[in-house]
Structures are given as structure tokens and as C-alpha cells.
Amino acid sequence: MIYEIRTYRVDPGAVPEFEELFGQGYRHRAEYSPLSGFWHTLDEALSEVIHVWPYKDLPDRAEKRAAAAQHPQWPPATGPLVNRMQSEVLLPFGFVEDPAPGTVGPVFEITYDYFKVADLGSAATAWSRAIEERSKRHSLVLAGRLEFGQTNGIVQVWAYDDLDQRAHALDEAAARGLCPPADGPAPLEQVSKLMTPSAFSPLH
Numbered sequence: 001m002i003y004e005i006r007t008y009r010v011d012p013g014a015v016p017e018f019e020e021l022f023g024q025g026y027r028h029r030a031e032y033s034p035l036s037g038f039w040h041t042l043d044e045a046l047s048e049v050i051h052v053w054p055y056k057d058l059p060d061r062a063e064k065r066a067a068a069a070q071h072p073q074w075p076p077a078t079g080p081l082v083n084r085m086q087s088e089v090l091l092p093f094g095f096v097e098d099p100a101p102g103t104v105g106p107v108f109e110i111t112y113d114y115f116k117v118a119d120l121g122s123a124a125t126a127w128s129r130a131i132e133e134r135s136k137r138h139s140l141v142l143a144g145r146l147e148f149g150q151t152n153g154i155v156q157v158w159a160y161d162d163l164d165q166r167a168h169a170l171d172e173a174a175a176r177g178l179c180p181p182a183d184g185p186a187p188l189e190q191v192s193k194l195m196t197p198s199a200f201s202p203l204h
Helices: 015-029 058-069 117-135 163-175
Strands: 002-010 037-041 048-055 082-092 107-114 139-148 153-160 189-197
Touching (some): 037 107, 048 189, 107 163
Antiparallel strands (some): 002 082, 037 048, 082 139, 107 153
């Protein structure tokens, strides 16, 4: 499996309108392939929406996107609201299971850790091991390395009941040498975004 992470920066205050239009169109898009999740950010860039699509591989992605584009109700009429688009392809770590629809949030966090190119191999080994260990105690949605986009990165998506649980989980993981992993290279940069799901997101 691969996962496409699409991040859109929309006009300030336009997230509700964007989600309404997208949700109307998604009823038809889901006939070709469903989302894994759809969220909007809660901190910093409050006008970002982030959606994740699963595909078998890149040819499967191309085929399903082309088929969906023939539907008269897709894509939705959200273009005038969007100021910036970013598309990334994530290769999940081997232990990561496909996200199943359900209630695991409602607070979600997506984290990007970027490394020196020379450190990518050791980072993938150490960080995947640490993420797998941490996932035994906390709700992991998705984790893997970026194949397209800014490719020197590792992405994680976690789910929490609330912000207190998130704080406790991070403190516990840090104390156990898992966040960041004690035996792995330190990232050059980290980007973390708190998110909440849309009404039509398969994950809540």
C-alpha cells in the first residue's frame, strides 16, 4: 500500500465551506476509492485541510484518480478557496496496518521529522522500531517515510482522546527513549500539526 497525503491551504475562515463542498463531492468520489481520513488543523495554520488516500501502488492511484475525474460531481468546486496545494506519497513501515474506519480520536496529530540525507537509512530503522514499540500503548493511525514531496522525512499520525492524553503519551514515550528514539539520529526539523476530523472522515 501507499498513501497520498494532500494538504491544502485555503482562504482564512473558509474551512467550513471547503469541507461542505468537499463532503458533497466525496459521496461520489468514494465510489472509486475511499479516504483514510480527512482533517482540518487546530493550531498554527488554522486554514489547512489534510486528507489521506490509500492506494495499492502508483498505477492504482493514477487509474482511480482518472476514473473519478470523469464523474460530473468530482472534483468539487473548491478551487477558488485554495491558495496552496501539496501532495506527498507515504510508504508505510512494514508493521503499519491499513487505517480502518472508526472512532479513535477526536484529537489527531501529524508529525513530520526531516533528516540529513546521509541519516535516512539509520533514521528509518531506529524510528520505525520506536514507533512500533510506542504503538503498543498509543493509537497509531499511520507512519512511514516520504517517497515523493520532501523525501527526507518520516511521517507519523497519532490519535488521542484529548490534549491531556496526548501530553501524557508524549511524556511517557520520551521517558522510554522512544520519542525521539534514543538510538536514532536527531531530526534536522520537526513539523507537528494538531487536527480534528471532518464530519465525513472515515476516522473520527
